[in-house]
Amino acid sequence: MRAKVLMIVESVFLCLGLLVVAPSVNPKTPTTGNFTQATFGVATIPLASSKPADQPKPLAVWECITSWYGEDFDGLPTATGESYDMYASTAAHPTLPLGSIVRVVNPRNHRSEVVRINDRGPYIEGRELDVSYEVARRLGFDQHGLAKVRLELLEVPTRTLARHN
Numbered sequence: 001m002r003a004k005v006l007m008i009v010e011s012v013f014l015c016l017g018l019l020v021v022a023p024s025v026n027p028k029t030p031t032t033g034n035f036t037q038a039t040f041g042v043a044t045i046p047l048a049s050s051k052p053a054d055q056p057k058p059l060a061v062w063e064c065i066t067s068w069y070g071e072d073f074d075g076l077p078t079a080t081g082e083s084y085d086m087y088a089s090t091a092a093h094p095t096l097p098l099g100s101i102v103r104v105v106n107p108r109n110h111r112s113e114v115v116r117i118n119d120r121g122p123y124i125e126g127r128e129l130d131v132s133y134e135v136a137r138r139l140g141f142d143q144h145g146l147a148k149v150r151l152e153l154l155e156v157p158t159r160t161l162a163r164h165n
Helices: 002-021 133-139
Strands: 037-039 044-046 060-069 090-092 101-106 111-119 129-132 146-155
Touching: 060 133, 101 133, 111 129, 111 133, 129 133, 133 146
Parallel strands: 060 129, 090 111
Antiparallel strands: 037 044, 060 146, 090 129, 101 111, 101 146
């Protein structure tokens, strides 16, 4: 019993030590290197490159269940006011700020896509993300409908203040 308690205490101190030496969760996006950039209106971010080190470090990472939406919603307005395009690299999330950039990774086949949050949803309990049909196709779960994915928050848009004269 005493050894078990000692092992738990050691584990706690080890975890606390790792927190102290862990890098900041708000890293700067790389400004040099060999990468392609995509502009999403809100932000310009590096996309996948030949070297994984060129990818921006995520601000937060978590796993969730995702689904996709397609033809039934194609052309309808999204929460941002733009028309939904089932072939665009976009997604719906219930709480992330509109315009946020996330990398969606399918751990089953290691495919990933960088998407912009431009809509709200999904509205089905247990799901946290709805991606466009094209994103689901590229990630390899368009035939299944649902997938457990890893979300990496890459960028949150800065808030522009309205001028009052």
